[in-house]
Amino acid sequence: MSYIEKTLSSEESIYSIFKLHWMAWMRFVGWFILAIPTFGLTLLVASYEYLRLKSIEQAVTNKRIIFKKGIISRHSEEMRLSSVETVEIRQSIWGRIFGYATIAVTG
Template sequence: MTYIEESLSAGEKVEALFPLHWFARLPMILWIVLAIPTLGITLLLALYEYLKLKHMEQGVTNKRVILKRGIISRKTDEMKLQSIETVEIDQGIGGRMFGYGTVKITGRGISDVIFKAIDDPMTVKRQIESVSNPVG
C-alpha cells in the first residue's frame, strides 16, 4: 500500500497519481553507463537514484495534493484543495518536445508543492484544477 493510500482520511479518495517522465531516470542510466569505466563504483549512485525515484509519490485526492519523498525517512508536501490559488506549468524547449515539465501549486501560506519532471504536465494541471474547482 502506498503512502497516499495509507494517509487517506474518512471520505477521502485518490483522484489521480502522477507518474514521472522517463527523463527523470536519465541520471540513474548515466550512473549505470559510467559503471563500466569506473569498475562498478557508480552502481551505488545508480541504486540511490533508483530508490529515490521508486519511493516518490505524487498525486491528488478529493481533499488535497500530495508529494511524498524519501527512501528511509519520509518528507511530504501537502496542500488542501481549498488553499490552492494557482497551478503553474514550467516547461522548457526539451520539455515541450518530449512531454515533461514542472507543475507548481501555489496556495495560501508559505510553501508550494512542486512536481518536478512530471509526465504530461498539462494533464496534471487539468486534473488538479478539475478536482479543486468542480463544475456544478
Template sequence: MSYIDRNLLTNEQILHRGYLSRIVFVSPSLLLLLGLAVLALDGDVAVIGVILLLAGVAGLLGAFIRYKTSEFAVTNKRVIMKVGLIRRTSVEIVLSKIESITVDQGIAGRIFNFGSIAVVGTGGTHDPFHRIAAPLQFRRAVQEQLAG
C-alpha cells in the first residue's frame, strides 16, 4: 500500500495521481553506455570504463528507488506530494490553503512532458518537486478542485 493510500482522511478520494518522469533514468543510462563504450576500447582505459560502468549502475539503482518512492496526488480535500525512501520529504496542503500552483518547464521538459511543480500555500510555503511527469495535467487537476 502506498504512502498516499495509507494517509487518506475519512471520505477522502484520490482524483488524480502524478508520477515522477522516466527522465530520471537518462543520465545514469548514458553513464552506463559510456562505460560500456570505454570498456570496448583496447588499452589502459579499461579501469575508467569499469568506474563509469559502476557509477552508471549505482545511478540507475538510485533513480529506480527515487522513481518507485515518489508519489503525487490530488484528492477532493488536499494535495499530497512525497519523495524519498530513507530521507522522506512530503507536503500535504489542504485545498483551501493553496494560493497557487506553478509549473516550470524548460525546453527538454516541454519536449518530453516533465517539469517542476511548486505548490504555494498561505503563509508563504513554496515547495518545489522536480521532474514530475505531465505537470500541466497535475496543475489542472489542482485547479479543477480549487474551482469546484
C-alpha cells in the first residue's frame, strides 16, 4: 500500500495516480552507462538517482493533490482542490516531442 493510499480520509477516493514520464529517467540511464567503465562511484550516484525517482508519488483525489518524495527522510505536500488558484504547464520542445511537461500548481 502506497503513502497516498494510506493517507486517504474515509470519504476520499483517488481520481488518478501519476507516474513519472520515461524521460525523467534519462539522468539515471546516463549515470548507469557511465557506470560501466567507472563502476564504483558512478554506480553509487546512479543508485541514489534510481531510489530518488522511485520514491516519488503523485496523485489527484476527489479532495486534494498529493506529492510525496523521500525514503528515509520524507517530504510531502498536499493541497485541497478548493485551494487551487493557478495551474502552470511548461513544455519544452523535447517535452512536445516525447510527450511530457512540468506542471506547477499554486494555491
